[in-house]
Amino acid sequence: MNFDWLAGEAGDIGNFFAWHAALSVIPVVAALVMALPIGWLVKQSGVLRPALLGIAGLLYTIPSLALFVLLPLVLGTQILDPLNVVVALTLYTLALLVRTVCDGLDAVSADVLQAANAMGYRRFSRFFRVELPLAVPVIGAGLRVAVVSNVSIVSIAALIGTPQLGALFTEGLELHFLTPILTGIILCVALAVSLDGLVIFLTRQLTRWQPRS
Amino acid sequence: MITFKNVTKRYDNSTIAVDNLSLEAPKGKITIFVGPSGCGKTTSLRMINRLITPSSGTIMLDGQPTEAIDLARLRRKIGYVIQHAGLFPHLTVVQNIATTARLIGIAKKQALGIASELIERVGLDRTFANRYPWQLSGGQQQRVGVARALASDPEFMLMDEPFSAVDPVVRHQLQEEFLRLQRDIGKTIIMVTHDIDEALKLGDQVAVLRTGGILAQIASPQELLSKPADAFVADFVGRDRGYRYLGFVDATSSLAVAAEPAAPLGTEPSTARALTRDRWILVTNAAAQPMGWVDLDQQTGPIRESDLNLSGTLASQSGNLRQVLDAALSAPSGRGVIVGTSGALLGSVRLAEIVTAIESAKAVGMGARS
The missing domain is CATH 3.10.580.10 (CBS-domain)
Structure with a gap:
């Protein structure tokens, strides 16, 4: 480790870290907001459900680099626009979370749903007051996967020049210099672990009703 | 009063679950639907609050056809208790009970007040108020289920095998308390059970249904025991019916009690x-x-x-x-x-x-x- 280099680059590294965090988190939040209604609709779709979830799964198989390069053509953005990364990651996360939301809603017991229907909940309030709170444990687990995998996919965006911790890897490779690479790895892991911890914390706050072992 | 008028439920245009059912559940009384599995008793119950839609016929609440009432409003008028209580796992006992009161538009604070009174009414200690359903036994959950149905003070109550998932000792206790509660509240109740003893014990009126959803007999427990309409009812009511009939004969009027040293x-x-x-x-x-x-x-x-x-x-x-x-x-x-x-x-x-x-x-x- 070359600490002199670290001290000199601290400002840039801090900047990369902030970008990396933002590029990881914003798509998760955006995708979650979209996945809730879409997941609910897919759950209602009956026979179409396996097909719809299959399409969502396929979306995930598109290589991320290809998506980063293709999106400017679709969106009309600049190739270096961070928006490309945000949109691409939102799509990936959405593909993951639609299935998660569906599974979460499935986890609500039939007795509870029948009771809610019989009590006279309308669909909308049943969703927000009964189904969604009970789906939180499953959705929380899906969010953990989404957040951590986003942290790793974001670094690939270094290849198209978006500023984030991945830039330290390309820099290290070009300069045959290990310090930036190590720094990048350590910060990526730290970011992933802390975001994961944040999701665990929030999930726990929302599921105080669950038995704690 | 709940009235069934020629109600039929057909599935896939072939299987008949309920066949041309006509009966009345009188106001303030307990009517029991009893019969073997496949007799359509639960289907009949669920058609009242339209969890299941009848294929033909009309069900009326105090003379008003149920299909004329907005679905959510209809259901809010009718308390509903099911076998495994179906409590909301994410709400505490008091919050669970308050839900039906909230649904009919009672303010949150007032609803929670009603709920905490009901906790004691159904025989639970107030210390249960802030527990979650998983912290309760089956019998306790069932009590909370009954309290939740009562919190909106509905005129009608539907109960689907409410006491069958608990052990016999607790069941007996719940039945006794339920009868005591009903003497105070006087709701119009329809309850489904497969247990003829429970039907005879709790019912003011018992409707015996046979496989295929046909009403075999509707009568008071005494009449069912003393004058079964046919061999099916006689068989279903059971072997000890002569002995059980005595359960409906008041002893005090006919017996002189001698002093016992x-x-x-x-x-x-x-x-x-x-x-x-x-x-x-x-x-x-x-x-x-x-x-x-x-x-x-x-x-x-x-x-x-x-x-x-x-x-x-x-x-x-x-x-x-x-x-x-x-x-x-x-x-x-x-x-x-x-x-x-x-x-x-x-x-x-x-x-x-x-x-x-x-x-x-x-x-x-x-x-x-x-």
Whole structure:
């Protein structure tokens, strides 16, 4: 480790870290907001459900680099626009979370749903007051996967020049210099672990009703 | 009043679950739907709050057809209790109960107030208020389920096998408390059960359904036991129906209770023998409550607790002939012990007198048939 280099680059590294965090988190939040209604609709779709979830799964198989390069053509953005990364990651996360939301809603017991229907909940309030709170444990687990995998996919965006911790890897490779690479790895892991911890914390706050072992 | 008028439920245009059902569930009374599995009892129940839509026919609440009422509003008028309670796992006991009150538009604070009163009403301690459903036993969950149905003070209640998922001791307790509660609240209730004993015990009126959703008979428990409409009903009501019928005959009017001498623990056999008519002496505690019988032929020293024969059951003063008969049959002395409301000894009745009372009850109650 070359600490002199670290001290000199601290400002840039801090900047990369902030970008990396933002590029990881914003798509998760955006995708979650979209996945809730879409997941609910897919759950209602009956026979179409396996097909719809299959399409969502396929979306995930598109290589991320290809998506980063293709999106400017679709969106009309600049190739270096961070928006490309945000949109691409939102799509990936959405593909993951639609299935998660569906599974979460499935986890609500039939007795509870029948009771809610019989009590006279309308669909909308049943969703927000009964189904969604009970789906939180499953959705929380899906969010953990989404957040951590986003942290790793974001670094690939270094290849198209978006500023984030991945830039330290390309820099290290070009300069045959290990310090930036190590720094990048350590910060990526730290970011992933802390975001994961944040999701665990929030999930726990929302599921105080669950038995704690 | 809940009225079924020619209600039929058909699945896939072939399987008939409920076949042209017409009946009335009178206001303030408990009507029980009972029958073997596949008789359409649960389907019939769920058609009332339209969890299932009838294929044809009309169900009316106080004369108003249910299809004319907005679905959510209809359901909010009807309390609903199911087998496994179906409590919301993410809400505490008090929040669970308050949900139905909230749904009919009662403010949150007031709803929680109603809910905490109901916790005690259904026989739970107030300390349960802030527990979550997983922290409760099955019987406790069921009580919360009943409280939740009551929180909106609905005029009608539907109960789908509410007591069948708990053990027999708790079931008996819940049934007794439910009857006590119903005496206060007087809701119009329809309950589904597969257990004929439960039906006869709780129902003011029992509708026996047969496979294919056909109404076999609707009658009071007494009538069902004494005048089953056909072989199916007779068979379903069961083998002990003659004996069970006695459960509906009031004992107090037809029986003279004779004085029964009693002795406390510690009594010498010679003293006891002077008191009683035969070799059996009844032992009572300080509150005059019967503890058991002692066979004086076997007794050598003063009567101790371990000498007591505990086989005899007790019949309450306000009880029925079935209880009195059982008390006499189970007592080693052949005398059925009668107690007052506080459990204190009133006296005893001999088997022969009970049989006479049964004969006269039959002459009155079943005379029309024989």
